[in-house]
Amino acid sequence: MNVQAIAGLGAHDEVAPPATGVATPMGPAFAQQVARGLQEVNEGLLASQADLQRLAAGEAASLHEVMVRLEESRMSLQLLLQVRNRVLEAYQDVMRMQV
Template identity: 65%
Template sequence: MGMHDEVPASAAAAAGPAAASATAGTGFGAQVAQGLQDLNQQLLASQVDLQRLAAGETANLHEVMVRLEESRIALQLALQVRNRALEAYQDVMRMQI
């Protein structure tokens, strides 16, 4: 429970008061959709970084590697959230009424 309390507070604090009021008014589905859009943008940016690295257009290899690792971790987090949600759904469907 503590983890769920901390995530919106930190996200709202980082985004500012306008985003905090917008987040409070949105549903879970909208937050998931926004999270997936953000993840997709991060993965696309990583792909562009890789293309620039392959073309020799990137001067700072360290920054590219850090962004790639951030993208990998964000993708792993999204997969784990999906797995947990699927397990919870399956548990609910197995419940006897």
């Protein structure tokens, strides 16, 4: 058994509590992640809308590329709606709990 390999694991322990006793976030806050996700979905929808306008004006290079981008933006919107529904369900479940 190699003890040196096991001893090296403690240096990379990210779960260890902070020295001050106050929890610090390891990454961006939940609200920032949600805002970033909303922004990305909005940008995708605006881009697909612009592609559709170019297609209607006859300026689009390929119908296939426009349809692929349109489907990607539709799927990202559907994913966003499903995440929203799950968050609302979880919130409602928490609110129904008796203390």
